[in-house]
Amino acid sequence: MIVYDAHGRALELTGGGTAGGEGTVHRIAGDETRVAKIYHANRLGRAVEDKLPVMLNNPPDDPTWRTGRHRSIAWVDGILYADRTAQSLCGFTMPLVDTSTFRQAHQYYDSEDRIRSFGGGFTWRHLLVAARNLSSAVAAVHASGHRVGDLRETNVLIAPTGLVSLIDCDSFQITDPGTGIVYPTRVATGDYLAPELHGMDFARDDPDRYHADLFALAVLVFRFAMLGAHPFQSRGPAVEDAPTTEAKIRKGLFSYAGSARGAKPPEYAPPYGLVPQELKELFARAFVRGHGDPTARPEASEWAVALDAVAKRARHCARNANHIYTSRACAWCTISPDPFPTPTIVGTQVALNAPAKAPDEAVRKEQVRTYARVALADGPVTDAELTYLRTAGTGLGLSLASVDRLVDEEARRSYRPAPPVSRPRARFGTPMRLWRERRLRSAVFALAPVLALSGLAGAVAPVIAPLAFALIGLPVLATTGDVISNRGWRAHARVPLIFAMHLHRLLGHAARVLAPVAAVALVAVMTHHVDVGIVSSASGAIAACLLVWTAALTVPSSNDRSAFALRAGRDLVWRTLAGETGRVRRPALALWSLAVLLAGLLATSATMWWPLHVV
Numbered sequence: 001m002i003v004y005d006a007h008g009r010a011l012e013l014t015g016g017g018t019a020g021g022e023g024t025v026h027r028i029a030g031d032e033t034r035v036a037k038i039y040h041a042n043r044l045g046r047a048v049e050d051k052l053p054v055m056l057n058n059p060p061d062d063p064t065w066r067t068g069r070h071r072s073i074a075w076v077d078g079i080l081y082a083d084r085t086a087q088s089l090c091g092f093t094m095p096l097v098d099t100s101t102f103r104q105a106h107q108y109y110d111s112e113d114r115i116r117s118f119g120g121g122f123t124w125r126h127l128l129v130a131a132r133n134l135s136s137a138v139a140a141v142h143a144s145g146h147r148v149g150d151l152r153e154t155n156v157l158i159a160p161t162g163l164v165s166l167i168d169c170d171s172f173q174i175t176d177p178g179t180g181i182v183y184p185t186r187v188a189t190g191d192y193l194a195p196e197l198h199g200m201d202f203a204r205d206d207p208d209r210y211h212a213d214l215f216a217l218a219v220l221v222f223r224f225a226m227l228g229a230h231p232f233q234s235r236g237p238a239v240e241d242a243p244t245t246e247a248k249i250r251k252g253l254f255s256y257a258g259s260a261r262g263a264k265p266p267e268y269a270p271p272y273g274l275v276p277q278e279l280k281e282l283f284a285r286a287f288v289r290g291h292g293d294p295t296a297r298p299e300a301s302e303w304a305v306a307l308d309a310v311a312k313r314a315r316h317c318a319r320n321a322n323h324i325y326t327s328r329a330c331a332w333c334t335i336s337p338d339p340f341p342t343p344t345i346v347g348t349q350v351a352l353n354a355p356a357k358a359p360d361e362a363v364r365k366e367q368v369r370t371y372a373r374v375a376l377a378d379g380p381v382t383d384a385e386l387t388y389l390r391t392a393g394t395g396l397g398l399s400l401a402s403v404d405r406l407v408d409e410e411a412r413r414s415y416r417p418a419p420p421v422s423r424p425r426a427r428f429g430t431p432m433r434l435w436r437e438r439r440l441r442s443a444v445f446a447l448a449p450v451l452a453l454s455g456l457a458g459a460v461a462p463v464i465a466p467l468a469f470a471l472i473g474l475p476v477l478a479t480t481g482d483v484i485s486n487r488g489w490r491a492h493a494r495v496p497l498i499f500a501m502h503l504h505r506l507l508g509h510a511a512r513v514l515a516p517v518a519a520v521a522l523v524a525v526m527t528h529h530v531d532v533g534i535v536s537s538a539s540g541a542i543a544a545c546l547l548v549w550t551a552a553l554t555v556p557s558s559n560d561r562s563a564f565a566l567r568a569g570r571d572l573v574w575r576t577l578a579g580e581t582g583r584v585r586r587p588a589l590a591l592w593s594l595a596v597l598l599a600g601l602l603a604t605s606a607t608m609w610w611p612l613h614v615v
Contacts, residue, residue: 001026003036003080003090011036011080011093022171023091036080037170038091049089051183052079054176055169056092060144064136064163071095072137074167097165102157105130105220109153109228111339120322120340121374121388122160124225124332125314129162131224132307137166138217139300147173147209149185151216152192153223160373173209185209190246191230192216195291198250211294218286221303225279227339229269231256231287238262252291257284270339274331276310321384364396368403372410381407449594454548455541456598462540466517469547470510471503474566477551478502481569506566513550517543 001013013026013036023039039048055076064072078093107113108130114122134156141148148155148166155168174183184206188197194215197207222231232248234255239262242248253260256272265272275283282298290297310326317323317330322340325331332340371392375385386407393403457465479499521539525532551566 003082004084005078005080006086008084033096034093035096036091036093047183051174052076052092054174054183058144058177060140060146062140070163072165073140073169074165075169097157097167102159102165105153105156105158108158109223111227118374120342121371123322123324123340125311125324126162126374127224128307128311130158130164131221132304132311133162133164134220135217135300135303135307137164138213139304142210142300145175145177148213149173149209150187150189151213152189160370161376182206192219194294195249195252196294198246211297214297214299215286215290217300217303218283218297222283225275227270229266233266234263235266236263254287257288270335271331274325274327276326278306279310282306364398365406367396368393368398368406369410372407376410451545451548453594454544458540458544459537462536465540466514466543466547469544470507470514474506474510474551475499475503477569478506478566481566509550510547513546514543
């Protein structure tokens with residue numbers, strides 16, 4: 001299928017497309033970042049033709065795209081036409097939201113779906129973070145003067161990291177800031193519809209959906225916090241005449257507040273006591289005071305601030321690391337079945353007649369990646385989470401090095417510093433292990449020519465070269481890794497400050513290398529039978545090599561901030577020189593050739609290397 005953009009350029013739409021009530025979504029050939037929505041013929045008309053240009057020219061601010069390259073709102077970014085002259089509008093383009101990673105909200109707050117996909121790894125903190133991100137996205141829509149209109153779980157897509165994307169934006173209520181014209185929303189979902197809008201005919205009436213959005217947002221936040229329970233689902237004599245959720249919303253009996261006589265929460269709902277007090281106050285404003293006064297409902301930004309504070313304050317249960325709570329005691333431990341079970345299963349063993357076939361390595365790695373995304377949703381990976389990831393990875397037949405590499409990659413992809421990894425100091429192990437393990441072999445290929453060149457530099461300039469490595473080389477490497485791990489203009493603007501911080505921290509590591517070498521060299525010089533030039537050149541070469549070795553292996557084993565940055569910079573050097581394939585690439589070969597050439601010149605024509613004659 002061929003369509004055209006506003007400039008007359010042809011776009012080829014591939015695949016059969018995903019059909020919906022208003023149109024069909026297609027992939028665009030040659031564009032992996034966008035998709036095209038083509039309307040059904042009966043959905044086109046003057047309203048659509050007028051609304052889409054207003055959306056295109058007035059998008060909401062999406063700060064997550066600037067800082068994390070994630071589209072939290074799949075907004076219209078181009079209009080499509082059936083002809084090259086742009087006379088017959090047929091659809092629009094929008095950012096691609098990968099549905100293999102992003103799923104509808106109910107698959108996360110519903111315990112059965114969540115446990116089936118993630119076990120207990122997608123914790124209550126992840127749910128709070130997802131609710132916080134949803135509130136932030138809705139606040140961005142409201143700040144631009146638009147309304148979501150039909151805010152419900154099916155147009156909220158969530159990733160295992162907690163990131164949120166709002167979809168079906170062409171059905172939003174759009175306001176033209178220039179003319180004041182409002183393009184209304186004609187759809188609504190009863191379970192999320194504010195009580196003042198029940199019974200309204202949306203084909204004829206055009207109410208402002210702002211306060212209705214706040215009601216629907218509060219319902220979704222409640223369902224995230226209460227594992228899918230709806231705030232107006234209740235039981236008791238007071239709601240016997242209201243069999244549906246919509247009827248209960250109209251009655252306005254919020255049974256969790258304790259003031260609704262004759263109505264109490266359903267049996268499947270978790271105890272309301274696990275909800276922090278600041279969230280309870282916002283729920284009371286949304287569902288009790290807000291039932292009669294829509295202006296009392298909390299704004300989206302209030303939810304974002306409160307949820308952010310609660311997620312940061314939450315802590316792990318001593319019995320089960322997947323239990324996250326803010327109350328005095330862990331309420332999840334009292335609930336059966338456990339909504340966030342532990343990763344290990346202790347119980348009776350069973351045997352099958354035929355052993356199961358192990359999945360492919362790519363499938364096992366992707367499973368570990370999913371666990372890593374969940375662990376990174378609320379910040380850097382903790383020691384407990386890292387232990388679980390390693391246990392899960394080795395249980396799937398992956399090596400510890402492979403698991404650590406996958407965690408590092410996901411940390412960089414999430415634009416957060418890689419987690420501290422406590423590795424044994426003899427990381428490279430035996431020569432046979434070096435040769436068998438692909439990534440270690442790549443690291444050796446990359447590191448060996450660098451060591452050779454640093455040794456030559458230390459021999460030629462015994463004092464200057466080690467000091468240059470200590471004062472410039474190590475801080476520059478750490479600064480590079482820090483800026484790459486934390487992308488954005490703020491990180492780039494703070495490069496001088498970051499360099500100074502790393503210089504201060506790494507001088508201590510460099511002193512622990514240079515001081516012993518200088519002491520040994522001084523003792524050797526005091527021996528009358530040893531030539532001063534030889535001692536100076538040898539100690540300079542050894543000091544330079546040890547500094548490179550420290551930056552590559554020793555310092556990244558520690559847990560300070562510069563260690564994380566050095567680790568990111570080191571991995572960048574390794575990937576640049578040797579890649580992830582285990583083969584020596586051209587830069588590494590060039591360094592080897594340069595090292596061999598310099599060594600040959602040094603051996604055959606010592607007169608050319610006058611700096612070696614140190615007085």
